[in-house]
Amino acid sequence: MGQVLDSIIQHAEEIRAAAPEGESLMRLPDTTAKHLRDSGIVRMFQPREFGGLECHPREAAETVMALAALDGAAGWVAGIVGVHPWELAFFDPRAQEDIWGPDNDMWMASPYAPMGVAVPVEGGYILNGRWSFSSGTDHCGWVMIGAAVGDKAGNRTDRVLHVVLPRADSRIDHDSWNVIGLRGTGSKDLIVTDAFLPEYRTLDAEIVLGGNGWRHAGRDETLYRFPFSCLFPLGITSSLIGMTEGALACYIAAQKQRVQVTGVPIKEDPYVLFALSEAASEISAARTALLETVDRFWDKTDRGEEVGFEERASGRRTQISAAWRAVRAMDEVFARAGGAAVHLRTPMQRFWRDAHVGLTHAIHVPGTTYHSAALAQLGGDPQGPYRAMI
Structure with a gap:
Protein backbone atom coordinates (compact mmCIF):
# COMPACT_ATOMS: atom_id res chain seq x y z
CA MET A 1 0.00 0.00 0.00
CA GLY A 2 1.09 3.59 -0.56
CA GLN A 3 1.75 6.06 2.21
CA VAL A 4 -1.45 8.00 1.54
CA LEU A 5 -3.64 4.90 1.64
CA ASP A 6 -1.88 3.79 4.82
CA SER A 7 -2.82 7.10 6.44
CA ILE A 8 -6.46 6.80 5.32
CA ILE A 9 -6.70 3.27 6.70
CA GLN A 10 -5.13 4.38 9.98
CA HIS A 11 -8.01 6.83 10.47
CA ALA A 12 -10.70 4.71 8.81
CA GLU A 13 -13.00 4.39 11.80
CA GLU A 14 -12.90 8.12 12.51
CA ILE A 15 -13.65 8.98 8.89
CA ARG A 16 -16.49 6.45 8.74
CA ALA A 17 -17.98 7.64 12.04
CA ALA A 18 -17.92 11.31 10.98
CA ALA A 19 -19.87 10.76 7.75
CA PRO A 20 -23.33 11.39 9.28
CA GLU A 21 -22.03 14.70 10.64
CA GLY A 22 -21.05 15.68 7.12
CA GLU A 23 -24.59 14.93 5.96
CA SER A 24 -25.93 17.29 8.61
CA LEU A 25 -23.37 20.05 8.00
CA MET A 26 -23.65 19.63 4.21
CA ARG A 27 -19.86 19.78 3.98
CA LEU A 28 -16.97 17.62 5.15
CA PRO A 29 -16.51 17.69 8.91
CA ASP A 30 -13.37 19.55 9.95
CA THR A 31 -11.92 16.36 11.43
CA THR A 32 -12.34 14.50 8.14
CA ALA A 33 -10.85 17.37 6.15
CA LYS A 34 -7.85 17.35 8.49
CA HIS A 35 -7.33 13.61 8.05
CA LEU A 36 -7.41 14.03 4.28
CA ARG A 37 -5.05 16.99 4.37
CA ASP A 38 -2.63 15.17 6.65
CA SER A 39 -2.73 12.06 4.46
CA GLY A 40 -1.58 13.97 1.38
CA ILE A 41 -4.39 12.60 -0.81
CA VAL A 42 -4.84 15.95 -2.57
CA ARG A 43 -1.08 16.16 -3.25
CA MET A 44 -0.90 12.87 -5.15
CA PHE A 45 -0.73 14.66 -8.54
CA GLN A 46 1.13 17.71 -7.24
CA PRO A 47 4.68 18.50 -8.48
CA ARG A 48 7.47 17.34 -6.21
CA GLU A 49 9.05 20.77 -6.13
CA PHE A 50 5.99 21.96 -4.22
CA GLY A 51 5.77 19.03 -1.82
CA GLY A 52 3.74 16.82 -4.12
CA LEU A 53 3.96 13.05 -4.53
CA GLU A 54 3.59 12.71 -8.35
CA CYS A 55 1.87 9.33 -7.91
CA HIS A 56 0.82 6.86 -10.57
CA PRO A 57 -2.88 7.53 -11.35
CA ARG A 58 -3.71 3.93 -10.43
CA GLU A 59 -2.45 4.50 -6.88
CA ALA A 60 -4.54 7.66 -6.62
CA ALA A 61 -7.64 5.86 -7.95
CA GLU A 62 -7.29 2.96 -5.51
CA THR A 63 -6.81 5.39 -2.63
CA VAL A 64 -9.92 7.36 -3.56
CA MET A 65 -11.90 4.10 -3.84
CA ALA A 66 -10.83 3.05 -0.36
CA LEU A 67 -11.74 6.44 1.08
CA ALA A 68 -15.14 6.52 -0.66
CA ALA A 69 -15.92 3.07 0.76
CA LEU A 70 -15.67 4.74 4.20
CA ASP A 71 -17.41 8.01 3.35
CA GLY A 72 -18.66 8.66 -0.18
CA ALA A 73 -18.57 12.43 0.24
CA ALA A 74 -14.95 12.39 1.40
CA GLY A 75 -13.97 10.22 -1.57
CA TRP A 76 -15.80 12.53 -3.96
CA VAL A 77 -14.08 15.66 -2.63
CA ALA A 78 -10.66 14.02 -2.69
CA GLY A 79 -11.21 12.77 -6.24
CA ILE A 80 -12.27 16.16 -7.58
CA VAL A 81 -10.04 18.51 -5.59
CA GLY A 82 -7.13 16.13 -6.11
CA VAL A 83 -6.96 16.72 -9.87
CA HIS A 84 -6.46 20.48 -9.60
CA PRO A 85 -2.78 20.32 -8.56
CA TRP A 86 -2.12 18.36 -11.79
CA GLU A 87 -3.47 21.23 -13.87
CA LEU A 88 -1.85 23.96 -11.76
CA ALA A 89 1.47 22.40 -12.78
CA PHE A 90 0.80 23.85 -16.26
CA PHE A 91 0.20 27.41 -15.05
CA ASP A 92 2.77 30.19 -14.92
CA PRO A 93 5.28 29.45 -12.11
CA ARG A 94 4.18 32.69 -10.43
CA ALA A 95 0.65 31.29 -10.02
CA GLN A 96 2.05 28.08 -8.54
CA GLU A 97 4.17 30.09 -6.13
CA ASP A 98 1.16 32.24 -5.13
CA ILE A 99 -0.78 29.13 -4.12
CA TRP A 100 1.78 26.60 -2.92
CA GLY A 101 4.53 28.93 -1.77
CA PRO A 102 2.82 29.81 1.53
CA ASP A 103 1.23 26.36 1.97
CA ASN A 104 1.87 23.29 -0.18
CA ASP A 105 -1.25 21.70 1.34
CA MET A 106 -3.47 24.39 -0.15
CA TRP A 107 -6.67 23.02 -1.71
CA MET A 108 -8.39 24.46 -4.78
CA ALA A 109 -12.10 24.14 -5.49
CA SER A 110 -13.68 24.15 -8.97
CA PRO A 111 -15.72 23.78 -11.33
CA TYR A 112 -14.26 24.02 -14.83
CA ALA A 113 -17.57 24.81 -16.54
CA PRO A 114 -17.29 28.34 -18.02
CA MET A 115 -20.21 29.78 -16.07
CA GLY A 116 -18.62 33.24 -15.69
CA VAL A 117 -17.14 35.87 -17.99
CA ALA A 118 -13.62 37.31 -17.90
CA VAL A 119 -13.37 40.69 -19.65
CA PRO A 120 -9.86 41.71 -20.73
CA VAL A 121 -8.33 44.79 -19.06
CA GLU A 122 -4.78 46.03 -18.81
CA GLY A 123 -2.66 43.31 -17.17
CA GLY A 124 -5.39 40.68 -17.01
CA TYR A 125 -9.16 40.31 -16.74
CA ILE A 126 -12.16 41.33 -14.64
CA LEU A 127 -14.15 38.25 -13.67
CA ASN A 128 -17.85 38.02 -12.87
CA GLY A 129 -20.20 35.07 -12.56
CA ARG A 130 -21.79 32.34 -10.53
CA TRP A 131 -20.51 28.76 -10.54
CA SER A 132 -22.48 25.75 -9.27
CA PHE A 133 -21.26 22.47 -7.76
CA SER A 134 -18.00 23.62 -6.15
CA SER A 135 -17.25 20.43 -4.22
CA GLY A 136 -15.30 20.79 -0.98
CA THR A 137 -15.25 24.55 -1.33
CA ASP A 138 -15.55 25.24 2.43
CA HIS A 139 -12.11 23.71 2.92
CA CYS A 140 -10.40 25.34 -0.08
CA GLY A 141 -8.34 28.51 0.05
CA TRP A 142 -8.28 29.01 -3.74
CA VAL A 143 -10.57 28.19 -6.65
CA MET A 144 -9.77 26.95 -10.16
CA ILE A 145 -12.71 27.69 -12.43
CA GLY A 146 -13.67 28.07 -16.07
CA ALA A 147 -14.60 31.38 -17.64
CA ALA A 148 -15.57 32.51 -21.12
CA VAL A 149 -13.53 35.45 -22.37
CA GLY A 150 -15.81 38.43 -22.88
CA ASP A 151 -15.67 41.28 -25.33
CA LYS A 152 -15.60 44.91 -24.18
CA ALA A 153 -19.37 44.82 -23.69
CA GLY A 154 -19.10 41.72 -21.51
CA ASN A 155 -20.60 39.36 -24.07
CA ARG A 156 -19.22 35.83 -24.21
CA THR A 157 -16.84 34.75 -26.93
CA ASP A 158 -15.87 31.19 -27.87
CA ARG A 159 -12.53 31.35 -26.04
CA VAL A 160 -12.47 29.69 -22.61
CA LEU A 161 -9.94 30.15 -19.82
CA HIS A 162 -9.18 28.17 -16.70
CA VAL A 163 -8.34 30.65 -13.96
CA VAL A 164 -7.21 30.59 -10.33
CA LEU A 165 -8.18 33.13 -7.72
CA PRO A 166 -8.05 33.30 -3.93
CA ARG A 167 -11.13 32.36 -1.97
CA ALA A 168 -11.28 35.96 -0.67
CA ASP A 169 -12.23 37.03 -4.22
CA SER A 170 -15.32 34.81 -4.23
CA ARG A 171 -18.35 34.29 -2.02
CA ILE A 172 -19.91 30.93 -1.12
CA ASP A 173 -23.70 30.67 -1.25
CA HIS A 174 -24.22 28.37 1.71
CA ASP A 175 -27.92 27.96 0.94
CA SER A 176 -27.28 26.54 -2.52
CA TRP A 177 -26.58 22.94 -1.47
CA ASN A 178 -29.47 20.96 0.02
CA VAL A 179 -29.69 17.67 -1.85
CA ILE A 180 -30.58 14.01 -1.47
CA GLY A 181 -27.08 12.58 -1.87
CA LEU A 182 -23.44 13.61 -1.62
CA ARG A 183 -24.63 16.11 0.96
CA GLY A 184 -21.30 16.01 2.76
CA THR A 185 -19.44 17.22 -0.32
CA GLY A 186 -20.65 20.77 0.25
CA SER A 187 -20.84 21.33 -3.51
CA LYS A 188 -22.10 24.89 -3.17
CA ASP A 189 -22.32 27.83 -5.54
CA LEU A 190 -19.51 30.36 -5.83
CA ILE A 191 -20.18 34.00 -6.70
CA VAL A 192 -17.48 36.29 -8.08
CA THR A 193 -18.02 40.03 -8.52
CA ASP A 194 -15.52 42.27 -10.31
CA ALA A 195 -12.45 40.27 -9.29
CA PHE A 196 -9.20 41.19 -11.00
CA LEU A 197 -7.30 38.28 -12.54
CA PRO A 198 -3.67 38.90 -13.45
CA GLU A 199 -2.83 37.36 -16.81
CA TYR A 200 -0.41 34.88 -15.25
CA ARG A 201 -3.20 33.28 -13.21
CA THR A 202 -5.05 32.24 -16.37
CA LEU A 203 -4.55 29.40 -18.82
CA ASP A 204 -6.24 28.81 -22.14
CA ALA A 205 -8.55 25.83 -21.55
CA GLU A 206 -7.76 24.34 -24.94
CA ILE A 207 -4.10 23.94 -23.94
CA VAL A 208 -5.17 21.50 -21.22
CA LEU A 209 -8.13 19.89 -22.99
CA GLY A 210 -6.05 19.39 -26.12
CA GLY A 211 -3.35 17.53 -24.21
CA ASN A 212 -0.66 20.18 -24.60
CA GLY A 213 -0.36 21.37 -21.02
CA TRP A 214 2.94 19.58 -20.53
CA ARG A 215 4.42 21.18 -23.65
CA HIS A 216 3.18 24.60 -22.62
CA ALA A 217 4.79 24.24 -19.18
CA GLY A 218 7.95 22.47 -20.36
CA ARG A 219 7.26 19.35 -18.30
CA ASP A 220 8.16 15.88 -19.52
CA GLU A 221 7.19 13.66 -16.57
CA THR A 222 4.86 10.81 -17.52
CA LEU A 223 2.23 12.06 -15.07
CA TYR A 224 1.89 15.42 -16.79
CA ARG A 225 1.86 13.93 -20.30
Missing part, protein backbone atom coordinates in the same frame (compact mmCIF):
# COMPACT_ATOMS: atom_id res chain seq x y z
CA PHE A 226 -0.99 11.63 -19.24
CA PRO A 227 -4.30 12.33 -21.08
CA PHE A 228 -6.53 14.85 -19.31
CA SER A 229 -9.64 13.03 -20.53
CA CYS A 230 -8.59 9.96 -18.55
CA LEU A 231 -7.17 11.72 -15.48
CA PHE A 232 -10.00 14.18 -14.80
CA PRO A 233 -12.85 11.61 -14.76
CA LEU A 234 -10.71 9.12 -12.83
CA GLY A 235 -11.16 10.62 -9.37
CA ILE A 236 -14.91 11.04 -9.82
CA THR A 237 -15.56 7.52 -11.10
CA SER A 238 -13.16 5.99 -8.58
CA SER A 239 -15.12 7.58 -5.77
CA LEU A 240 -18.37 6.27 -7.26
CA ILE A 241 -17.04 2.72 -7.44
CA GLY A 242 -15.76 3.07 -3.87
CA MET A 243 -19.26 4.01 -2.74
CA THR A 244 -20.69 0.85 -4.28
CA GLU A 245 -17.97 -1.16 -2.57
CA GLY A 246 -18.94 0.50 0.71
CA ALA A 247 -22.59 -0.37 0.14
CA LEU A 248 -21.67 -3.98 -0.67
CA ALA A 249 -19.60 -4.25 2.53
CA CYS A 250 -22.54 -2.89 4.56
CA TYR A 251 -24.87 -5.42 2.95
CA ILE A 252 -22.59 -8.36 3.68
CA ALA A 253 -22.08 -7.30 7.31
CA ALA A 254 -25.84 -6.92 7.87
CA GLN A 255 -26.86 -10.18 6.18
CA LYS A 256 -24.54 -12.62 7.95
CA GLN A 257 -26.95 -13.26 10.80
CA ARG A 258 -30.19 -12.15 9.15
CA VAL A 259 -33.15 -14.53 9.08
CA GLN A 260 -35.97 -13.85 6.63
CA VAL A 261 -39.64 -13.69 7.67
CA THR A 262 -39.97 -17.19 6.22
CA GLY A 263 -37.52 -18.40 8.86
CA VAL A 264 -34.82 -19.15 6.30
CA PRO A 265 -31.40 -17.63 7.08
CA ILE A 266 -30.07 -15.45 4.28
CA LYS A 267 -26.97 -17.61 3.96
CA GLU A 268 -29.23 -20.55 3.09
CA ASP A 269 -31.22 -18.73 0.39
CA PRO A 270 -29.71 -19.74 -2.98
CA TYR A 271 -31.40 -16.86 -4.82
CA VAL A 272 -29.90 -14.22 -2.54
CA LEU A 273 -26.50 -15.89 -2.70
CA PHE A 274 -26.64 -15.83 -6.50
CA ALA A 275 -27.60 -12.13 -6.52
CA LEU A 276 -24.82 -11.31 -4.05
CA SER A 277 -22.18 -13.10 -6.10
CA GLU A 278 -23.34 -11.50 -9.31
CA ALA A 279 -23.35 -8.00 -7.78
CA ALA A 280 -19.93 -8.47 -6.20
CA SER A 281 -18.45 -9.68 -9.47
CA GLU A 282 -19.96 -6.72 -11.38
CA ILE A 283 -18.55 -4.17 -8.94
CA SER A 284 -15.17 -5.90 -9.08
CA ALA A 285 -15.29 -5.92 -12.88
CA ALA A 286 -16.10 -2.19 -12.92
CA ARG A 287 -13.04 -1.50 -10.75
CA THR A 288 -10.81 -3.71 -12.90
CA ALA A 289 -11.96 -2.12 -16.18
CA LEU A 290 -11.30 1.40 -14.91
CA LEU A 291 -7.84 0.56 -13.60
CA GLU A 292 -6.86 -1.43 -16.71
CA THR A 293 -7.45 1.65 -18.85
CA VAL A 294 -5.30 3.74 -16.52
CA ASP A 295 -2.46 1.21 -16.59
CA ARG A 296 -2.58 0.88 -20.37
CA PHE A 297 -2.61 4.63 -20.95
CA TRP A 298 0.20 5.13 -18.44
CA ASP A 299 2.43 2.51 -20.05
CA LYS A 300 1.86 3.96 -23.49
CA THR A 301 2.51 7.52 -22.29
CA ASP A 302 5.62 6.39 -20.44
CA ARG A 303 6.98 4.90 -23.69
CA GLY A 304 6.56 8.30 -25.33
CA GLU A 305 3.64 7.16 -27.49
CA GLU A 306 0.54 9.26 -28.03
CA VAL A 307 -2.82 7.94 -26.87
CA GLY A 308 -4.93 8.72 -29.93
CA PHE A 309 -8.52 9.93 -30.13
CA GLU A 310 -10.07 6.52 -30.82
CA GLU A 311 -8.32 4.98 -27.83
CA ARG A 312 -9.17 7.91 -25.57
CA ALA A 313 -12.82 7.70 -26.63
CA SER A 314 -12.83 3.99 -25.87
CA GLY A 315 -11.26 4.71 -22.48
CA ARG A 316 -13.95 7.25 -21.67
CA ARG A 317 -16.60 4.74 -22.71
CA THR A 318 -15.08 2.19 -20.35
CA GLN A 319 -14.98 4.75 -17.54
CA ILE A 320 -18.66 5.67 -18.00
CA SER A 321 -19.69 2.05 -18.35
CA ALA A 322 -17.82 1.15 -15.16
CA ALA A 323 -19.79 3.75 -13.21
CA TRP A 324 -23.19 2.57 -14.46
CA ARG A 325 -22.22 -1.08 -14.07
CA ALA A 326 -21.23 -0.63 -10.42
CA VAL A 327 -24.35 1.34 -9.50
CA ARG A 328 -26.67 -1.19 -11.16
CA ALA A 329 -24.98 -3.96 -9.20
CA MET A 330 -25.36 -2.00 -5.96
CA ASP A 331 -29.08 -1.63 -6.70
CA GLU A 332 -29.44 -5.41 -6.87
CA VAL A 333 -28.14 -5.91 -3.34
CA PHE A 334 -29.93 -2.87 -1.92
CA ALA A 335 -33.24 -4.27 -3.19
CA ARG A 336 -32.51 -7.44 -1.21
CA ALA A 337 -31.25 -5.73 1.95
CA GLY A 338 -34.56 -5.72 3.80
CA GLY A 339 -36.41 -2.89 5.48
CA ALA A 340 -33.59 -2.16 7.92
CA ALA A 341 -31.46 -0.77 5.08
CA VAL A 342 -33.76 2.23 4.57
CA HIS A 343 -33.28 3.65 8.06
CA LEU A 344 -31.20 6.82 8.12
CA ARG A 345 -29.17 5.38 10.99
CA THR A 346 -27.69 2.76 8.66
CA PRO A 347 -24.81 3.72 6.34
CA MET A 348 -25.97 1.58 3.41
CA GLN A 349 -28.73 4.01 2.41
CA ARG A 350 -26.22 6.87 2.40
CA PHE A 351 -23.88 5.00 0.04
CA TRP A 352 -26.91 4.22 -2.15
CA ARG A 353 -28.00 7.88 -2.29
CA ASP A 354 -24.46 9.19 -2.77
CA ALA A 355 -23.73 6.82 -5.64
CA HIS A 356 -26.93 7.65 -7.47
CA VAL A 357 -26.28 11.38 -7.20
CA GLY A 358 -22.67 10.82 -8.30
CA LEU A 359 -23.95 9.07 -11.41
CA THR A 360 -25.66 12.31 -12.49
CA HIS A 361 -22.32 14.10 -12.95
CA ALA A 362 -21.75 15.17 -16.55
CA ILE A 363 -18.66 12.96 -16.73
CA HIS A 364 -20.95 9.91 -16.44
CA VAL A 365 -23.41 10.84 -19.22
CA PRO A 366 -23.05 8.16 -21.95
CA GLY A 367 -24.64 9.87 -24.99
CA THR A 368 -22.03 11.77 -26.98
CA THR A 369 -19.08 9.74 -25.67
CA TYR A 370 -20.61 6.41 -26.68
CA HIS A 371 -21.51 7.93 -30.04
CA SER A 372 -17.94 9.15 -30.58
CA ALA A 373 -16.29 5.91 -29.46
CA ALA A 374 -18.37 3.81 -31.83
CA LEU A 375 -18.05 6.26 -34.73
CA ALA A 376 -14.26 6.42 -34.35
CA GLN A 377 -14.03 2.62 -34.35
CA LEU A 378 -16.02 2.58 -37.60
CA GLY A 379 -13.58 4.98 -39.23
CA GLY A 380 -15.57 8.17 -38.67
CA ASP A 381 -14.21 11.46 -37.38
CA PRO A 382 -16.39 12.95 -34.62
CA GLN A 383 -16.36 16.73 -34.51
CA GLY A 384 -17.61 19.59 -32.35
CA PRO A 385 -19.36 18.49 -29.15
CA TYR A 386 -18.59 14.87 -29.99
CA ARG A 387 -14.93 15.53 -29.19
CA ALA A 388 -15.67 17.19 -25.85
CA MET A 389 -13.77 15.71 -22.89
CA ILE A 390 -12.12 13.12 -25.14
